[in-house]
Amino acid sequence: MGMFSSKKGKEMPAISTASLPDIIFMLLFFFMVVTVLRDAELKVNVNTPAASELTKLEKKSLVNYIYVGRPMKKWQATYGTSPQIQLGDKFSSVEEIPLFLENHKITVPEVQRPGITSSLKVDGSVTMGIVSDVKTALRKANQLKVNYSAKPQSN
Amino acid sequence: MGRRKPPEINASSMADIAFLLLIFFLVTTTIVEDKGVLVKLPPWSEEPPEIQKMNTRNVYSVLVNAENQLLVRGEPTSIETLRENTKVFISNPQKLENMAEDPRKAIVSLRNDRGTNYETYLTVYNELKAAYNELRDELANRRHGKDFEFLNRDQRDKIRSELPLVISEAEPTNFGEEN
Known part of the structure; x- marks a missing residue:
């Protein structure tokens, strides 16, 4: 009998x-650490082509990005519609590539420098002329590891 | 006077604040994966490269013009057949007279125009690389029964030296650059 009446007393x-x-803070710190706030705002349209033989770039700090594409709408008034090179967050010319590479190189410890890769993010509709100029500039600056950024092919 | 115990601070809203921050970072995080076709450019030299006498049977010349058309060993070809043709050329299963004597001696020569579309160029490059990768996979399967990427370093180096990926790129022609 008492079994049921005891219910009230022991909650x-x-x-x-x-x-x-x-727990939430732990998750928060995890995301804060893995988040890379995109430092460069894209000013050119880049839609990379698809390819199947892809290599993944592992070490983010060893990669520098060179964007080639047509300027976005709001920049067309100043820069026109012909393909442009973007280094960091500004429009650049081929002559500025060596300095850009050098600036990136000094942020990398000396032992890791041979592993530096240039990631070329080039729009698919761009013609090879400007890409060849970039390639020549990279070769002259002795930056020979190059990754043509591409999307995985969807079959 | 009886000292009153200081009231405890209610920490239950702490979780809400943390959640808010967490959701902010969840939304802004883009775990971008950068993938692409890895190439090694040849070092720059001021002198023009010496013309190496190559046996023409060992050279697989691929030309891409400003109209994005392909000329492979003097014949117009489509991109779809490029991979298969390259594989046949390199491995030369029937030991034909006009194809590579040996995969080690084979060279792929790629030349484009300044007016070639980047997308076409990359597709062609990708197909050439894919041909080599497929040949390496086939050899690895025949020899060790698994794909190339699962082999150990020695086995991989051995196969790599037997099927060296040599894509030589000439200075692009300039017939159809547009801007």
Whole structure:
């Protein structure tokens, strides 16, 4: 008989939520660490072609990005519609590539420098003329590891 | 006077704040994967390269013009057949007179125009690379029963030296550059 009446006196203790913030903070820190806030705002349209023989670029800090494409709408008034090179966050010319590479190189420890890769993010509709100029500039600057950025092929 | 215990600060909203931040970072995070076709450019030299006498049977010349058309060993070809043809040329299963004597001696010579579309260029390059990768895979399967990428370093180096990927790129022609 007493079994049922005892229900009122012994309530389930409330589950402490005090550690919930800790768990959430842990997740938060994880995402804060893995987030790379995109440092360069794209000013050219880049739609890379598709390819099947892809290599993944592992070490982000060893990669420098060179964008080639036609300027976006809001920049067309100043830069026209012909393909342009973007280094970092500004429009550049081929002559500025060596300095750009050098600026990136000094941020890399000396032992890792042979692993530096240039990632060419080139729009598919661009003609090879400007790409050849970039390639020549890279060769002259002795930056020979190049990755033509591409999308995986969807079959 | 009886000292009152200071009231406990209610920390239950802490989780909400943390959640808010968490969601912000979840939304802004883009785990971008950068993938692409890895190439090694030849070093620059001021002098024009010496003309190496190559046996024409070992050279697989691929020309891409400003109209994005392909000329492979003097004949117009489509991109779709390029991979298969390249594989046949390099491996030369029937030991034909006009194809590579040996995969080690084969050279792929790629030349484009300044007016060639980048997309076409990359597709062609990709197909040539794919031909080599497929040949390496086939050899690896025949010899070790698994794909090239699962082999150990020695086995890979051995196969790589037997099927060296040599794509030589000439200075592009300039007939149809547009801007």
